Structure formats: C-alpha cells, structure tokens
Amino acid sequence: MHQPILSINHATVRFLNNTLFTNLNFTINKGENWALIGNSGSGKSALLQTIAGRFNITGGDITYHFFEDFLNQAGGNQHHLTHHKLISIVEPRHHFRNLSNTSDFYYQQRYNSSDSEDALTVNQYLQSITILPHFSNYWDMDKVIMLLNLNPLLTKQIIKLSNGETKRLMIASALLKNPAILLLDSPLTGLDVETRTLFTSIIKEITSSGISVLMATSPFEIPDAITHVAVLENRSIIQSAPKDAFDPQSFLKEEKDYMDSGELKALLNNDPSKKAYEFIVKMNDAFIKYGDKIILNKVNWQIIPGERWALLGPNGAGKSTLLSLINGDNPQAYANNIVLFDKKRGTGESIWDIKSKIGFMSPELHQYFPTDNSCLQVIESGYYDTLGLFRPSQKNKADIAFRWMKALEIEKFARVLLKNIPASAQRLCLLARALIKNPDLLIFDEPCQGLDAHQQQHFKNLVNTICRISNVTLIYVTHYQNEIPDSVTKVLRLDKGRVVN
Template sequence: MQSLLKITSAQVLTKGKQVFESLDFDWQEGEQWAIIGSSGAELTTFIETIRGNAVLPKGKLVRPFAKEYTEMKTLAGEINSFRDLIAYVSQRYEIRNKSNQQNFYFQQRFNASENEDTLTVREYLSQVEAKVSGPWTLEKVAHLLRLEYLLDKSVLLLSNGETRRLALGLGLMRQPRIYLMDQPMTGLDVKSRAEFGEILKVIISKGVQVLLTTSANEIPEGITHVAKLSGKGIEKSWEVADFHLTAKHEQKLSYDWELLDSLLPKRPNANEEVIRLENLSIKYGEKQILNNLNWEVRSGERWLLKGANGSGKSTLISLLIGENPQAYSQNLWLFGRKRGTGESIWDVKRPTGFVAPELSRFFPANQTCRKVILSGLFDTMGLFKKVSAEQENLAWKWMTLFHLEAVENIPINRLSLENQRWTLLTRALIKEPKLLILDEASQGMDEFQRRLFKDTVQQICERSSMTLVYVSHYAEDVPEAVGKVIELR
C-alpha cells in the first residue's frame, strides 16, 4: 500500500509547549483512523500536526498524498498547498454573517426579525470554494446529512446538532481527498450518532480518506484502525477488529468539595414553583417547534431534558432564560410569576444560571476568563463595570476551586475547550442561582473531564437545594441526582 502521510520521531510543540516527545505515524492508502486518548488537547494537537499547524523541532513529516497535485500546480505556475486536498471539522465551528464577521449576540438567534444578516444553510454551503473537482454537490451533501429541510433556514437558528451536521457538509463541499474531524459526534443525539457510521461509509466510498478523534467507546462504522495517544506519542495501535475497550485510566485530579460547599447558597428547600408551562406552543413561520407543552418544576427538583436534535430543546431553554420574545404570548410562569406581568428581563435572569457551549462565541474578544466569570454577577455577556474587592475575592475563590488561576487573564476564545466549559460553569454559579440550566455543558471535554464535570454537578446537587435542568445526549454524563425526565418529541 502507498503511504498517504508519514510522521517519524517527531517532537511536537504547540504554543511553545511540548505535547508529543516522539510521534510516529504512518497513514496508508485505504486506512480510516480513529484516534483516542485521555487528553482532548493531545487529540486536537495530533490533527493540527497533520494540518501543518504545530512546530516540529525534531523529526520529519511528509505528505505523499499531495505530491502529484502540488507538482502539477507548481508546474502550471499556480499557487497551491497540500491543504487544498484536506477538509477539517473543528470543535470550534463558527457561524459568520453576510459581511463575514462573527459579530452576533446570543439573543439574536431567538429574534426572527433580526436574523436577516445571516446566510441560509443553502447559501452557506454554496459559498464554499473547492480547489479541486469532486463528487460532492449541494444536493448530495444535503441528502446525506439530512439538511434538505433546513436549506432555507438561517444558520443562526440551527440547533447545536444541526450546526454540527452543517459543519460536516461544509467540509465535503471542499471535495477533500483527506477529511480530518475533531470529535465529530459531539453534540449529536443518539439517533444521529448511530447514523454517523453509515454517513462515514458513504463518504469513504467516494474515495475520501478519513481520520477522526473520538472516545474509546465511540468507534464508528467505517473505521479500519485505532490508535491511542499519550504524551510520548502513539502508545498503541490496532486494526479495528482487534480493538478492545480497556479499563479507563483514572487521573489523580479532584476538586476541593469543602470549598465548593462554602461557596454554594444555603437555602431551605421551600418546595416552591420554579417553572410552569400550560399548553405552551411556539411557531417560527409555518414550522411548529413546541405544541401544547405542559410542565411543572418545583424547587430542589433535578430534571433531564431530552429530545433529538431539532426537537425544540434550545427554544424551550430560550424561554426559560428570558431570551425568547414569544414568552410574552404564552402561559409561562417562572419563579411563581407569569411572563409579561411587569417583570424586567433582569428579574428573569437574576435567579437563573445558564451554561451552553456556544455561549463562549458571543463574548467580546477582550473578555478574559476572570471577566467572563465576573460578568455572571450582572447577567451580561462580558464585564463592563468596576467590581468591588469582595466580588474580586469571590471570583478568585471560584477560579481556585476549578483550577483556573493560571488562565485568569487569557481571553475566553483562546482558552482550551475544557477551561472554557469550567469558566462558563463558574460564571453561572458565582451569582448563587436558584435554577441552574446546563445545556450540553461538558460538550467537547475529554473522557476524564466529562466524568469530573458530572461529579461536580452531583456535588452541587448534594450540597445545595439548587433546582437543575440538565440537557445531554449521553446517558453516562447524567449525574445520579437527576431523578425526573421530560422528553420532547
């Protein structure tokens, strides 16, 4: 077999720090790879090495897959790169407006009249300029990824899972020879994750070579080889038929639960009404999102909110956090008060802490970890006022709890995905909310970090009377304290 790409004895640095001591990897024609490991940063760096975005002080990386193409283009006097033949789906997928700027604000996605500056799914896919010819048309991509019914919808209105499918489609429109995917199943519901293997097999059948990072218990169909990373390099590799799930490696990292206990609010559980919906129905144009929904949540209850991608979870949450203007026309009570009876938006937001992975995209570029955390005290997307010494001290205690001291002055858009998630959780908790809403809040974390996040939420439930609404497509991520379920269909 012919080698597509070969890394030999490479020391790999990123941001000046060594990630791999001696990395060896030989990717042969016809092999489809799943890369696993305990560190999300190592998995991402492995892909960035292939993409040419890491520093190799020692060792060698060659890309035979691009040799013929680059020689031909160079001979013709055309600018070219091996990257012309690669598609990449990152976990940090971004949505931009018609001016190619990412200047959206979070509330904008729920205000239909304010979405006009965003492209539709059809326009977003159509604007991809491939450097090479290939088999993927807009129609074929939309059919494969179940985007057909979304083609005329604003990309800003897509659910998290729908946005992930769009990101995969954008990669295919580049007509890649090699397709790199960083945790591509993150954010997909159970049905979509099961279908992902079938999608992958179709992609491979068109001559695309695939390499993806994933967890050890999610190796999709179509993959032929598995490699496990460590700080030294590739620890072990298998043909997929020989791959067996080994015992998980438990890292020796824990949080100071006594410090957490001292920071959490101490309220008696008064069994008060927190959420009440009566025959709630939401439409966008002709599309019915929620239909005659009834739900009641009492203080101290812990609920799992379930539903497939596009079932209306994001819309429901937008009503609960005061961001959806349709709340005023509905029978919706929050903390015993009906929406539209004279309350301000701040009255709705103050008792509620909210975490979703996409929140990090809506903070201004100058907002550091510390500022984002402190902004939770004011329910703003960034810190824009002077804080007291007492508030600074409170933020420092929370940062100490979640080991964020070293990154306090780093802008949130430059933090690792793990630290972004802990920063957003801290922002939600610092104001001592009565209701905590966690929407796929550990998305993008590696396996250990997800277990730590789950344990942390469990400890919050055990040490406070906080009401919880928890959204996750992964049953193993749901804390034991969550005892009630509502499923949208």
C-alpha cells in the same frame, strides 16, 4: 508496501509562545483511517490543527505526499494551489459569517426574527462554498444533503440550527470541498442518539469515496471504517496500532474522584433570607412559530423549587427554544402565558431580573465571549450575566472565581485566554460561571459535551453533591441516559415541538 499520503518526522510544533509537540512522528498511509484517543488536553485537537497547517513547525518536517501525487495527476499549471486546499477540518466551534460578511453573531440572535434574517439559510451557506473544478467532484450538493439529512433544514437560517444540526452542516460543507484528508475534531458531540447510530455508515460512505479520515473521538465511539488508532498522552503519541489490536477497556483507568463537600458548601453559601417561590417555571400552552414553522406546540410545564428535571429529545426537537423562554432570551415569551419565579412575563420584570436568578451553560455559549477574556474573567462575568467581563475585576469576586476553578480542577487555566484552552476546559469554565452567583435555577444544556470519562464522572459527582447540600432547581439537557446525574428525578421529553411520553 505502504504508500504514505502524509508523514510527520521528528517535528517540533509551536503556537504563539507554547511548544505543543517535540519529536512528533506520525504517518498516514493510503487506505488508512485513524482515530485519535486520549484524555482532554492530551493533544488530539493540536495534532489535527498541526496537520491542517494552523501551527508552526520549527523543527523536523511535515510532508503532504498526497499533494505531490495530486499535482502529478493533475498536470498543467497548478502553482496557485497549496496542500491546504485538499484538507478539510470540522472543529467543535463553527465559523459562520452573516450576510453582512462578519462573524459578529450574538447569542440571542437566533430567537429574534428580524435580526436572524441577517444569517444565511442552510441552502445559501452550502451554495456559497467554493469548489475548485479540478478536484474530485464526487461529493456534490445532492450527495451531502442526503448523507447528512439536511433536506428538512435547507430553508432554515444557520443561526437557528441546534448544536447537532450545526455539526451535520459543518461535515457537509467540509465534504463539498472533496478533500484528500478529512479531519474531524470530536464529530459526535452534539449529535442525538439516532444520528450517532448512523455515524458509522456516514464515515463508511466518506472513506469509500477515497477520502482519508482522521478523527479525535472517544475510545468507545470508533466507527467501523476506522483502520488504526493512535493514543495520545501529554502531547505525545504513546501508542499506535491497527484498530483490531486496540482494546478500549484497557484505556480506562480507575481514578479516585475527590469532592470537597465543605468547600462546595462554603461556595454555595446558602442564604436563608433567599426568597421562597411557589413556581420556578409555570407555562401553559407555550407556542413558538417562526414563519410557517412551528417550533413549540402547546407545551405545558411546571417546575417547583428544588425539583431536578431532565429535558430530553432529538436534535431540532425544540429544547433550546424552550430553554430560551425560561432564560429570558426569547422575545416571544411575552406573547405566551409564562410565569418565572412567581412573576408573569410582561408584568414589569427585566431580562436581567430573570437572569440574576439563573445559572446557565450551553455547548455553544463559549463562541460569544470576547477573545481577550481570560478564564478567570469569564467566570467572574457570571456575577453580571454578561458574555464577558466589561468592568474592572473585583478582588473578592475574582478570589471566589478562582476557588470555583480549583473545585473543578481547572485552576491552571486561570490566566489563560478562554479561546486558547481545550474545549473540555472551556465547558468547565462555563460551569463555574453558571455556579458563581449561587442561582435559584441551574440550566445545563448538554454540559458533558467534550469532557473525557474522568471529567464526566467528576461533573456528575459535582452536580449530585450540589443538589444534596442545596435546594437548587435543575434543568439538565442531554442526549445520553448515562450522563444524567442521579439527583435528576423528573423528565420532560420533546419531539417536533410537542411534549411526548
């Protein structure tokens, strides 16, 4: 007989003025581990947030049976406890705080040695997690450090972690709380190929310790320890079954991907008077060191206008630091022999001169925008290279921003706050922000993170079309070969700060 640990019955779920679910029914039984499958915006993240207690239940009910069992087993006075203490959630966005106990990190902080000292180290962060003594203490510091391979990172400030390293730390911190239920929202995004390969064994060890796992993931990345699959569509669970009965191939739908080349050409508005450069990037023996740790070790790279490069390498290889030298975010660029757009760094050009020629997007960039900016405002801010629109909107610029939103199929979010839309739509807003000023160089750092299969294909088609009808230069960072657009013809591969073949 099934023993439920959590059940949702005929629930209406609301957040602010939005109804997220109506008549929602979902049950997790003891020994079950679930994968949530669905396209972007289908409700996967919203279901995880509902279980975590972040949204209001205005009809029906949600029962945390595991908490009742815990209270019966624990005995004594446990009135200070709530079921929330027995649930851990790992979200796409981190919520790190600095030593001043605020969360006001800024994007370039990781590259400024004095400012980054205001961030905890990985070891300090793990030590700061409150572990209630009456919970199961299976997961301790030693176990999570070993499971997530954090030992090489213990003395590193959390602000300096790569995207994949941050994800591993977030999973470790969630485990230290020894929850009854672990909620994972797209946990594989940002992880390199090796860590993704190990993820199946990581989940197996977590579930073997007695924790029930519920994860939002791709239909093609379901770990072996997952027992059941729920498919969501339009914020409804349309199918639930044991994993053995789920066929990932049946989830794929043939969708035509219409690309309006004429509109893209008009938006790109190729200006024949644009300056022609000999080199977009030219760096000789670039060397970056923080304390005793060498991040980049004698990197040589030349990028000619119109070239399209893939920048590859595992988590922590130095890719983000290399990009920061090009994008004007790293002050150590002045101590290196680096030429950008035919001008040597340190010969009078400003950071804003450099940024005006570059369209940049990265998976963590959305964390640094003001929480009161709409998607349209975020995209318009691309004209000014600011993380947010800090001046009155101009109608002609806002109109172009909206045209880019239509080209990326996200116009319905124009007036919605960036923080309130799906992570995949946030990525596409940042893409539009990068494209809006028709830059000479596009830098896309893991741009397909969080995109569903259709959105990934649409994005690749978009990049290929842009490269076909313009002479834009491209640097494209990814962990996966299948995500690289056909227009990319050159590769620079990093490992431990060095260029490798």
